[in-house]
Each structure stands twice: as structure tokens, then as C-alpha cells.
Amino acid sequence: MQTINKQPVTTYPPRVIQFGEGNFMRGFFNWQLAQMNKQGLFQGSAIVVQPIEQGLKPLLDQQDHLYTVILEGLVEGAPVQTTEIISTIHSVINPYQQWQAFLALAENEQLDVIVSNTTEAGIRFDESDAFMDTPPSSFPAKLTALLYRRFQLEKPGFTIIPCELIDRNGEKLKEAVLAYARLWALPAAFIEWLDTDNQFCCSLVDRIVPGYPRETAAEYEAMLGYHDQLMVTAEPFMLWVIEGTKVEEKLPLQAAGLNVIVTDDMTPYREQKVHLLNGPHTAIVSLGRLAGLETVEDVVNDPDFALYLDHLFQEELIPMLDLPESQLTAYAEEIKERFKNPYVHHQLQSIALNSVSKFTARLLPVLMRYSQKKQQFPKRITASLAALLYRYLTCPFEDDASVTAIFAQAQEMAPSQQIDFLLGSDALWQTDLRFLTAEITDMVALLSQDGPRALLHYVEQNDYATPI
Missing domain, CATH: 3.40.50.720 (NAD(P)-binding Rossmann-like Domain)
Structure with a gap:
């Protein structure tokens, strides 16, 4: 040749x-x-x-x-x-x-x-x-x-x-x-x-x-x-x-x-990429792994997760970004098509590495902005956080040594104390998230009893965006 x-x-x-x-x-x-x-x-x-x-x-x-x-x-x-x-x-x-x-x-x-x-x-x-x-x-x-x-x-x-x-x-x-x-x-x-x-x-x-x-x-x-x-x-x-x-x-x-x-200012475009491309990756990784899915393509081709992603984009991410809605919607459609790429086998396991810092950078700013603007919790981002905490408490994970130590400390506590302790950790989130304790506790209980699909169905079928 x-x-x-x-x-x-x-x-x-x-x-x-x-x-x-x-x-x-x-x-x-x-x-x-x-x-x-x-x-x-x-x-x-x-x-x-x-x-x-x-x-x-x-x-x-x-x-x-x-x-x-x-x-x-x-x-x-x-x-x-x-x-x-x-x-x-x-x-x-x-x-x-x-x-x-x-x-x-x-x-x-x-x-x-x-x-x-x-x-x-x-x-x-x-x-x-x-x-x-x-x-x-x-x-x-x-x-x-x-x-x-x-x-x-x-x-x-x-x-x-x-x-x-x-x-x-x-x-x-x-x-x-x-x-x-x-x-x-x-x-x-x-x-x-x-x-x-x-x-x-x-x-x-x-x-x-x-x-x-x-x-x-x-x-x-x-x-x-x-x-x-x-x-x-x-x-x-x-x-x-x-x-x-x-x-x-x-x-x-x-x-x-x-x-x-x-x-002359790339800040809105950086937010667009971080929150609309990287953010959904982080949102689906813990839920997807708990559901036994292996790749991003598996997630977007799954009816339950496809609906979750559609509503995550439309209701929680796009409304919080400072760019024209038409531009953001078009970008979101491109991202969903990219997620379906049959040639790129993007493993959820690789995305799951260092999930705490990724959530803090990619989804937490949107969660806080949404909560302040609408005075209620963004239910799909909240569900992704619940899945992250549940996965780290119950499954092996790879993260920074300081994160690992905090979750090890939580695992020594009574289950009723774990979520409040973790959400109150400034070392994890650089802020106090204990205003989410009741919501996250309920979601973690549902994950534990009935699994991630039950949580996805519950989020879609119920008004879980409880006023703060």
C-alpha cells in the first residue's frame, strides 16, 4: 500500500x-x-x-x-x-x-x-x-x-x-x-x-x-x-x-x-458552551450510570432520558443564559445531534470523573440563578444533584482526595444526616446548599427505593419545582 x-x-x-x-x-x-x-x-x-x-x-x-x-x-x-x-x-x-x-x-x-x-x-x-x-x-x-x-x-x-x-x-x-x-x-x-x-x-x-x-x-x-x-x-x-x-x-x-x-466579549459564549454542552453531560452522567447506561449515545436514544434532556434544555438551561433564545435553541439542537453521533462512543464513565467540581462549574450557577429568579428549584438539575450524591454515597467513584474524604465522613453518619451534611459543605460547593435538603432527601429516597427511572418519571409527572 x-x-x-x-x-x-x-x-x-x-x-x-x-x-x-x-x-x-x-x-x-x-x-x-x-x-x-x-x-x-x-x-x-x-x-x-x-x-x-x-x-x-x-x-x-x-x-x-x-x-x-x-x-x-x-x-x-x-x-x-x-x-x-x-x-x-x-x-x-x-x-x-x-x-x-x-x-x-x-x-x-x-x-x-x-x-x-x-x-x-x-x-x-x-x-x-x-x-x-x-x-x-x-x-x-x-x-x-x-x-x-x-x-x-x-x-x-x-x-x-x-x-x-x-x-x-x-x-x-x-x-x-x-x-x-x-x-x-x-x-x-x-x-x-x-x-x-x-x-x-x-x-x-x-x-x-x-x-x-x-x-x-x-x-x-x-x-x-x-x-x-x-x-x-x-x-x-x-x-x-x-x-x-x-x-x-x-x-x-x-x-x-x-x-x-x-x-469583544466571549463571556456569553463561554456560558453557552459550559452550560449547554458540558452541563447536560454532567446532568445525565450519574442518572445514566445508575440506570446501567454506558455512553452518551445510549442516553439520548433512551426515551426517558431524551425527554429529560429536552425539558432540561428548554425549561432550565436556555432561559437562564444571556443570549438570543433562537441562537441558544439552535445550539441546543446541534448538541443533541452531536450526542447521538454513532461514531463517537463517549463513555459516561469518563465523564463521571471529578463530578463534584464539574457540577459546581457547569450546573450550580444555573441552579442558583434559577432559584433566585424564579424562587423555586429547577427540578431536573436538582434531580441530577440528588443522583450525584446517591452515586457517591453508594458506588465507587473517582474524584479529588478532599472530595473523597468528605464523602467518607458522610458514610459514617446516619442516613438521615448525610444529605444535610454534604449540602452544607463549603469545601464541595463553595456555598451552602442546605436550602435543598428536603428536596434532595426525597429524591435520594426515591432513587434508593425505585431507581433513576422512577425519579425521571416523578420529575416529569409532578410539579416538583417547589417554591423556596
Whole structure:
């Protein structure tokens, strides 16, 4: 069988510096560059910087930086599968072996955009990183060294767009860069240049990228007709919200018809994703696992849970978010279609990890907002909290050590005391939830006696949104 680098492709000059060569960036950002190139809007590629010493450079070099993106999922209810060879990685630099080549990127003024995805732990300040290190260990330290070389050359700055999955990622990255500038005693003029000549954009990314299809790779290669060790599977849906100005002038993503939003405030869009995508995941995980379901697809194809999800979106989540209802409703329908994706076997067990912190971030703000606005409990979110507490009290679970200790303490108490103790734990929720004690106690009793489906039926058939 031929290898992928024997396939005919068009290559493009480098215009972007990209930190990170993993599945997500190749299935998300490099794929978007390809869509702009196909329409003649960008005509550029990325020089990829491998952020850790052991990475994919050898494989990418072996394949002439080519790989296949396979989009699989449902679009308007119909299954879709497309394949495309991506040629938007120009070259790969390993700064651990090519430090001077990395710094030399500062010389090329055509490189005026920097993107990154170095995992959630990538944007960090490590005071042990020194200016003379070749390279320093952290991504922000490497970036600071590159920016300082650009400044020394009196070149224009960059538009910098991190894709790491942390809130206000652009601001946090800039804070880390400034911390290194101070640690290394770099000139005040450099710090001023960081502010005046560079734009650190916060961004929000959304696309499920399962990555290399290890179990079915041979089937895909038979379909493609060539060997590809770096193929990436992803869902068709994608969203990129970028908080910044004049981004489209450098990256004409919207002109290419991509689902990209450039805004001066991404907060509502972050709430949309956290509460409408991540929130329902958290709402269904404990109920679904208690019902013996294994995947998100199992949940949305189950009539009881499908009804629960529909009403959760319509009655409790969408009314609490500060965006146009039509936009939120359309997004919710997209999410439900994504949940049904037969190609992505999203295990409830993986979502169940660290359920307490996930509930606190994704659903508790909506519960509190709903309770304050309507003076009653949102019954489906309350049911999901009851299921979480019941699962943690009765089943093995994986969570932070401090969470585990609190539930172990609760298990030593009489059952009549457990719920009030847990809801009153500021360490779990950063607030006092004991105003829910009576409701949650009743729901936990129903779960214990008759199971999760009985609770779902009860919530749908009764006015359980008791006034506060």
C-alpha cells in the first residue's frame, strides 16, 4: 500500500507559528487553515513547534507533514463521513534539539499569528525556567524567549490565540509571559512592546476530536488506499469564539464559512458552551450510570432520558443564559445531534470523573440563578444533584482526595444526616446548599427505593419545582 506522502497535494508558505501538534490542533486548527486555502483566502500553512521533548515530529517528518482528517457524525439527522488530506503543516521544530531554529522564527515577518494548544496544564509559570535555558521547560517561557527575540529585531508583534481549555486563556498566557519578563529582568521597553504591538486573544474551542482510530485504522486505510499513521477522526461540528480585534484580517475564517465568532466579549459564549454542552453531560452522567447506561449515545436514544434532556434544555438551561433564545435553541439542537453521533462512543464513565467540581462549574450557577429568579428549584438539575450524591454515597467513584474524604465522613453518619451534611459543605460547593435538603432527601429516597427511572418519571409527572 502506498504511503500518504505519495498523494498529490498543494503546499503553502508558512504564515502561522503553532505550538502543539496533537490530535486536537490537527483536527481543528490545521483543518480550518485547509478550508481557507481551498477557497483562496489564506494560502498559508503553519510552522509547528513541538512543546514537549518527545512528540510527533519524527512521524510528521516521515509523512512530509501530511495526514488525513476524517469527519464523522450526523448533520441534520443524516450520517456524514468525509476524508481530506491536510497539507497545512509546513514543518515541525523541536526546540529541545533546534533552539536556534526556533528563535529564528522571529525573523520572518510573514509569521504574524501564533496559536497554541499545550493542554490545560500548558499555560503555567515555572520560576525555575531561566533566560539562558535552551529551552526553558514551560510553553509561556518558550513564547517569552521568542517574543523577546522579535522585539530585539524591531519587528512587528503577533496576534496570539491560545486554544487551551482554561477560562480567559489569553489573559492567563499574557500574565505568564509578563511574569517571565520580570523574572528575567527584561527591559521595560519590551514589556511596553508586549502591550502595544501584540494582541493576546482569549478563545473558546469546541470540537470533539477522538483522534487516531487505533482499533479500525486498517479499515480506514483500506478505504483511503494509502497508509497514514497520523489520521485524525473528528466530528463535523466545530466552533471557535475569539475575543479580539482585526482577527479576520489575518485569519479570514468567517469568510471561509467556518463557524467562527470574533467578539469583544466571549463571556456569553463561554456560558453557552459550559452550560449547554458540558452541563447536560454532567446532568445525565450519574442518572445514566445508575440506570446501567454506558455512553452518551445510549442516553439520548433512551426515551426517558431524551425527554429529560429536552425539558432540561428548554425549561432550565436556555432561559437562564444571556443570549438570543433562537441562537441558544439552535445550539441546543446541534448538541443533541452531536450526542447521538454513532461514531463517537463517549463513555459516561469518563465523564463521571471529578463530578463534584464539574457540577459546581457547569450546573450550580444555573441552579442558583434559577432559584433566585424564579424562587423555586429547577427540578431536573436538582434531580441530577440528588443522583450525584446517591452515586457517591453508594458506588465507587473517582474524584479529588478532599472530595473523597468528605464523602467518607458522610458514610459514617446516619442516613438521615448525610444529605444535610454534604449540602452544607463549603469545601464541595463553595456555598451552602442546605436550602435543598428536603428536596434532595426525597429524591435520594426515591432513587434508593425505585431507581433513576422512577425519579425521571416523578420529575416529569409532578410539579416538583417547589417554591423556596
